[in-house]
Amino acid sequence: MSDLHTVNKSPFEKNSLESCLRLSKAGSAILLYEDGVYAALKGTAVENMIASAVSDKKVYVLGPDYKARGLADDRMIDGVEVVDYAGFVDLVDANDKVQAWV
Amino acid sequence: MSDTKNFMFLNRRAPYGTIYAWESLEVVLIAAAFEQNVSLMFADDGVYELTKNQDTAGIGMKNFSPTYRTLGDYEVRHMYVDKASLEARGLTADDLVQVEWEDWETEESVDNIVEVVDSERVAELLDESDVVFSF
């Protein structure tokens, strides 16, 4: 099985997402939450990070954080899946362990 | 207490600017006392935790750098450094402290357990661990 990686920082503020993507194995699950959700938007300078990550990793966004920040569903990068807190719990359950890129 | 787990401490913060590095080190010492298999990974600004010649006399804070050099005595067997993070900061292994390790029973010894590894190996090591502590 694979690991769940959590990223809670904006990719414009910190390199957590970049390091997470570089240091996680293919097949990993990545959950963007808190300010990490900004990475899921189309049309940003870092769009390519997530757009290419979805080819060999599963990328999730925590819906409540995305919605709280006023982000529109149609601006989300294709291939990114939205989960709620119950879905977050399911991801932790379904993967071997959690690596937090705090 | 159930069986021994492979603990990985993922250190990604520079020392002194915030307390994460120091308080992370305190958990490492306790985990080792619980006889778990403890490894440390230094990536991103975490590589600055291991630099030589730290001198905190002028900032009124405790210099906890020497503690890293004693980790071998606490049965910490592996300290890995992410090569890309090191290179991005213009550092080499020579800029980092050396940590000796010796098994008192078998007299097996290693001069320096600090090991620079590439991204792929970092990903494998994190993946192979049972628990990753993030600070």
Add this chain to the structure above:
Amino acid sequence: MKFSIQVNEGPYQHQASDSAYQFTKAALEKGHECFRVFFYHDGVLNGTRLTTPPQDDRNIVNNWTELAEKYDLDLVVCVAAAQRRGIVDDGEAERNGKDATNIAPRFRISGLGQLVEAAIQSDRLVVFGD
């Protein structure tokens, strides 16, 4: 499944405490077990009962206490981190000669060994921080 949670940041400054609370609540509501919530670094500030947010804001400390009452949660504040940041219970007040306590109901102060034990005993450790 048995979870443990580590909270590395204080309430209000960072979303970490809120996220940890929402996650823990969701896990418990799904029938999972929470072995322990361990508060470390500034996370120990989740455990002061003197917190008084404005009426229209959430009370994160009370949220933890109420969740602990409902599910019999073990809320542990790291002693070394708590001493640095002034979180005090009766025992600590006596040991260190302090004239007051501020630990919130259902929280307890204990050592880092509690975090290590939680990691050993639990199926998953989930870390929330900055």
